[in-house]
Structure formats: structure tokens, C-alpha cells
Amino acid sequence: MTVISVEGLKTHFLTRAGVVRAVDGVSFSLDRGEVMGLVGESGSGKSVTGFSIIGLVDAPGKIVDGSIFFHGDDLSKLSARQMQALRGSRIAMIFQDPMMTLNPVLRIDTQMIEAIRAHEKVSRKEAWTRARDGLAQVGIPSPEQRLRAYPHQLSGGMRQRVAIAIAFLNNPDLLIADEPTTALDVTIQAQIVHVAQKLCRERGTALIWITHDLAVVAGLADRIAVMYAGRIVEAGDTDDVIDHPRHPYTVGLLGSVPSANQRGQRLTQIPGMTPNMLALPEGCAFRDRCTHSDNQCSKAPQVSTDERGHAIRCFHPQYVKTPA
């Protein structure tokens, strides 16, 4: 059953300096309980994709084309009110820096109870009980006590657990996790991944896990989509993408991971600068960093998909096998 289906999404920022095509024709879909890893360098448009789905693109950003279907409903047809009702209840999102996502001046209980009562008419008492159970489910010891705490009284890992607990309070069908482990220690990262994965499995929540770190999603995601300069340049089953990367950019990303299965390993940069989104090269956006580029690449490559559903956007697919 398809939970979310994004088709040809384009989200642009109309800035004074020019149009930033942050998301420029992105398509993917997720079934119930499916986990997709969305990888790419900084600025490639991962977060903007997430915000587009949840309907929180900051001005001057705007969805200029494409559609997002949630359980078959076109989200662009919903009123602001209906969209708000969906947010935090059917579609949840968590962010990178757990230090900053929780409001520093509100207690944990306030921030949890309001999340329940924004969507359901329940008593404070009942909401409180659910909040407490929610904290217990993400492995927070003595949840009653933690409910009375302010965010600064918790460690970074604990705060991210709280954020996850909040995201799951209303049993969402889709969770967008925007680099939730980037700001954490390696050991804590693994715990957070584990908690989110467990809850998604138990509840059949579809999960979009946004990250720089291919190694993290290698063990977590069913599928991987690699983004570059606002487009998905390669997508497929996790094993296919990790073991047989076709796009030169993905090959570069993987080549810079010493061992693809080593969790927590940050990617080193591949050669060249991250692209200037206001001055992308004509044709393939990766052209000026690609060692395989030729004249053909001055036209934009279309998506080609093999029989296994492994899709790439490149004129010169690579056939390499990454070291196990």
C-alpha cells in the first residue's frame, strides 16, 4: 500500500540573487513500513524535499511543480487547516540538532501534551499518560521524572529520543528524519537509529531517513536515493546501490567510505566544490566534478531504470563493485 508518492516535485527559492532550484524534479514513493535513505552532500536539497512533503517550506521557497500524494490524496489540494491536521499526526518530522528542536523554555511534558492535544480531544491526564508511555517506549529511564525536566537538563541523545517519542505520539504513517544522528556521538547514533527503526517496524511507519552518511542508511534502509543539486541521480534497493553503484557521483561517495558497512563513518568530500546552486553547469549538474564527463553530458541526462528498478540519471553508467 503506497503511503507517499512524490512525482516530479520542484521546490524553488526565488531569491534576489536568482532562482535556487533546491528540488528540481524529484520522484519517489514509499509503501507502508518501508525505509528509504535519502543521501547527498550538503545543499543537495534533502531537507527541502522533506519540508515540501510536510508543507513547511520557508519563504521565499515555493513548490512550483509536481505533486505529492499522501494515501492517494494530493496534498496541494488541502487547505492550510487540513495540512496542519496532517502534520504531527499522519506525517511527522524530526531534525538534526536535538539541542535546538526542543523549545528551551518549555518543559518536556508541555511539549508532548500539546502535540497530542493539537490533534485529539483528550484530557490532560490522558495525554500525560500517553506522553509518559511514549518516553518509556524510546528507552528513557524514569519517564515521569523526565517529563518534568527542561530540555537542557537532558543529554543530546536523550533529547533526540524525546523528539522521536514526540514524533510517534500520534502514530504517524510517515516519519521524515532529517539527519537526526549527525550531531551525536557514534555510539549514541547507533542507539538512535535502533530506536527509530524499532518503532517504525512495530507500527508499520514509512520512514525517510535523510543523511550525509551512506554507512548509516546501509544498515537501515530498504532503498536508497542519492541526491545531487536538487535531483535524484541514483535510486534503488540498498544492496544494489551500495554494491553496484552506477552513477559516478555515488561511486565517488562510496569510494570515500573506507568500508561501506562501518557505521558512523563520515563521508569525506569527493573532489571539487559542492555546486553553486545559482550557477549550475548546463546539462548534467555533476559535469564539472565528474571524471567521466564528455560532450554528451552537456545535455541533461534522463532517468534510465533497469529491470531491478535500479534507476540512474547518467549517460555513462559505471560497472564497479565496491569492496565488501
Place this chain on the structure above:
Amino acid sequence: MTAFIIRRLLQAVLVVFLMSGIVFFGVNVIGDPVDMLISPDADQDEIARTIEALGLDRPIGEQYLYFLKGVATGDFGKSFIFGEPALKLILQHMPATVELALLSLLMAIVFGIPLGLYAGLYPDRKVSKGIVAGSILGFSLPTFWVGLMMIMLFAVILGWLPSTGRGDTAVFLGIESSLWTRDGLSHLFLPALNLALTNISLVIRLTRAGVREAMHQDYIKFARAKGLPESRVISVHLMKNILIPIVTVLGLEFGGLLAFSVVTESIFAWPGMGKLLIDSLLQLDRPVVVAYLMIIVLFFVVINLVVDILYSILDPRVRLRDQGA
């Protein structure tokens, strides 16, 4: 926290003590009050008698010690001019200044926060740009000039409001104030607005800057991602964060409103402490000047203390600590 408060109060006593010394000797340097007090054609005997009566024949150090002894028993000396206890004079003038300061503080909040909020939430609208421009004017135009213009416009040309003086007072909850009567309020409005102008501008800018910064914070995004209504995102998640600096600054400004309402009180002939200070300074009425400044310093210390306590209530990350002297 109790240790913190006690230490701060002890520091306050020390500061007030130093202050009293500086002012006491300072006023003496400015001039001899005797020249102001005694008519030029008084004879030698009369002059000597007056000087002795005021205790001015003693060495200045001795006069100071005598003064301190009095202060310890709550006696700040008698005004040279009015012959009344200085403290009593000041206390008589205090309600007028306090009500003026309170109303302007209220105006700073009631006008400043909504305007700043609007300008911060919709920075690109014309109205917002007008608000910002207005706040720059409010900062840069001299208070006395704006005061005169306000009198011209509202009192002289339009005739809506009285131009000077304090109106009728009434007693409510045991407090006598012109805040409780129509006439009193109509007299209070212009001077309070005049005094409030810089603070309204200040609050507008603080609020606007706070809103613009906070709107991009992740906790606002997260609050929206939770599906909270925008009204709650702004009134709870945003306001609770930006109120912290606003309360702090306003608290500190309140001391300034009390102490430096001098200009406004002079223009509007407002019978408050500021006016009393100016008159006393001009006549070298040392006991009143010294007592006034001591009381103002005490005000500042107490206000700072209250602000610190409020701050720790508003911001859970702050715990009052005894940081040593």
C-alpha cells in the same frame, strides 16, 4: 538563592554609602549654598546664624559624619530651602513620578510588543517598514523636542489634552494616584507617552529582532511540524523565548524611567521627583540631592535584583548563583 539576594543587598548598601560620599562632597565643590540662601543685604550676624543653624560652619568631614549618623536613624537632614526633612519631600514627589514611569512602561509593552511582533512576522510589508522607520525616529528625536511638539499638537492646536500639571487624584486600594481618575489620566497621558517613546522604540526593535531570529530556529519548525496551530506557535513557543531579553531590558529601563524623567517632568511641569531634583540642584539644596540620589541608587539595585529573579523564572537554563563579589 537567599544567599544570592542577601549578598546583593549588602553590595547595595556599600554602593549607596559610596554614592552618598561622592555626592555630598561633590555638591560642596559646585558652590556654596549659603550664597543662594541668604539675601545679599543680610548683615554679618544673620549670615553667621543661618550658617550655624544649617551646620555649615563645621568642617565638611564632620558634616558628613553627622549626616551619616542621621541616615542610620532614617534622618536624611532637612532641606536648606524648605526646611522640611529631605526624605519627606522626596516621598511626597515620588507617587507622581512612579505613576508616570509605570504608565510609560505599560505603554512600551502595549505598543512596543505588538508592533515589533508584526514587523518581525511580516518584514516585507509596507506597514512593517513604517514601524521600523518610526522606531528609528523614536530613538533619534530628542525627548524635549517631541514633548514640545506633542503639547503643540494635542494641547494647543487640537485641544484634546491638558498640557501641563498633574490632574485630580483618588484613593484606590489604599493608594492615592491620578491613575484612578479621568482627569488624572488625561493629564498623565502626554507626559507618559513622551517618556515612553524611546522605550517603545526599544521594545519594537528588540521584539522584531527576536522574532526574526527565532522564526528560523528549529524549535519553531518542530512546533509547526507537530501540527500546532500558528497562534500557539507564536504566543507560546515564540513569545516565551523572546520575552526573556525584553523583560530584562525593560526592567532595567524602568530604573531609568524613574531616575531620568527629569526632562519630561520639566516640560510638562509634572510635580515629580525629577522636577524636585532639578530645582534642588539649581539651589544647591544638598540634603535633597544627596537623599534623592541615594534613593535612586537603591531603586536601581532593587530593580536589578527583581529583574534577575524574573529572568531566572522565565529562562529555566538560568539559575541564580552567588558569583562572588
